[in-house]
Amino acid sequence: MKSQLRHERTFSFEFFPPKSEEGAAKLRETWTRLARLEPRFFSVTYGAGGSTQARTLETVLDIHQHSGIAAAPHLSCIDSTAEQMRSILKTYMDNGLRHIVALRGDLPSGMREPGEFRYANELVEFIRRETGDHFTLEVAAYPECHPQAPSAFKDLENFKRKVEAGADSAITQYFYSADAYFRFVDDCERMGIHIPIVPGIMPITNYKQLARFSDACGAEIPRWIRKRLEAYGDDLDAIRAFGEEVVSRMCDQLLHEGSPGLHFYTMNQAGPVSAIWKNLGLTPQPE
Template sequence: MSTDTPIYSVELFPPKTPEGMEKLKLEIPKINALGPAYFSVTYGAGGSTRDGTFETVNWLCSQGIDTAPHLACIGSSRKEVSEILAYYREQGIRRLVALRGDMPSGMGAGNGGDFRYANELVSFVRAEFGDAFHIEVAAYPEYHPQSGSPSRDLENFKRKVEAGADAAITQYFYNADAYFGFLESCRRVGIEIPIIPGVMPITNYTQLARFSDACGAEIPRWIRRRLEGYADDVESIRAFGHEVVANLCRHLIEGGAPGLHFYTMNQSGSVTRLWKDLGLPLAPNQG
């Protein structure tokens, strides 16, 4: 379940304003100087940030940066998805993150488009475009909150793999045992694709707690208590957060993880510090 060469990659989200896009354009060269294998770009519920995703992807491609757009299928028709994929292929994009996504607000259960689950999207991409795209899918070491149980979540993940996924990126976590335990469960059911840990730097406790409560990612009690104790001491939160995440990454690398995928939150600072402290390979002329 490992690759010959570890893959270190980063994730961005599409800014909602022109000002946000200009700020991101200043951050991207700093992140790219580290030498990530690719930048992934997120995609909102029902394509709610679709235009922003296209704009961000287009700009990255114009800079010669390898890009992996996220594509969420819920609420979309086969025609819409096919047109998006054809557009990406024409741009020279060869990597895709295929997701179910969340139902757009106000959309009833009967209006969810032609796809219900991510495995259906993966199957569609393979049927329509063959091997034109390297397909990443999502994995949940602490299991997806909507799946109901770890065993059901594993069944869902296996369906995505069997549909043709090449690799997976996990939801972020702070307990390495959750990741390694998930790998063992995958091996038992014959899943052998690379499963790359998603890494969320800790820079803002309030924001992290909100994200984690929404997506079901656990913040271990000892980390919560320490972060709560720092209150508004931003520097202490960042220093402690860096120590926690750097140690987690070292544990994952030493345990054979096939790479790391950093959730940058469109900021270069925390990822740059982690990248350099971990001794990850830098782009040429950046060492």
């Protein structure tokens, strides 16, 4: 963890593009509240093959123009061509954006080949070749191993390729074991990887939804947490209170032991993130 201590501590929040005007209004309320916490950036997800491209751009530009916070659109390899990527990058540059989260993305059911870009390192390399150092590039990291990786070592090798292609920093898949994160960072340092690796944090508000997400993406929910959440049944208040306590304690450990900040998967909600932020005693405080 020594190399992580040298990096400036940063905080960021992730949203997904709303599907309706009502959703857009609610998201605007969310990022308006979270902007008061002065994060480094807000990121906005991007569907496979550009399926949410227009909504991602619309959301990113709204944030960029009105929040006072830098906006970072996600870009996915899936079903994308070099010409499409070139056009998207030009649009982002023309609108003054300087931050991108570059991902491979998940293959939709039935799709065997991702498209012209097979892996995230190829996308990172392309962005660097096309735009030089214009963009700060974030990539994904998997402390508990990518679910499709043949081994933890192969997963580390894949991560190193993204770094060598030009990534500036990384955001992890969410997890609920700080030990998994610290071990991953130590393994990265032994492989000569020294970019900031920011923990991805998922607040716990709905156990059934979280279990479904976790099974799909390979994020481990420790057995003791699962059993407690299962015991609460449909008592959402108890689930949220327990989740807030568990996640706040983990975030406190991460920060005290040297992680270079936190990246929150907000699910377009300000409340759970604001509660964790307040528990951590971070400044400025949410209103």
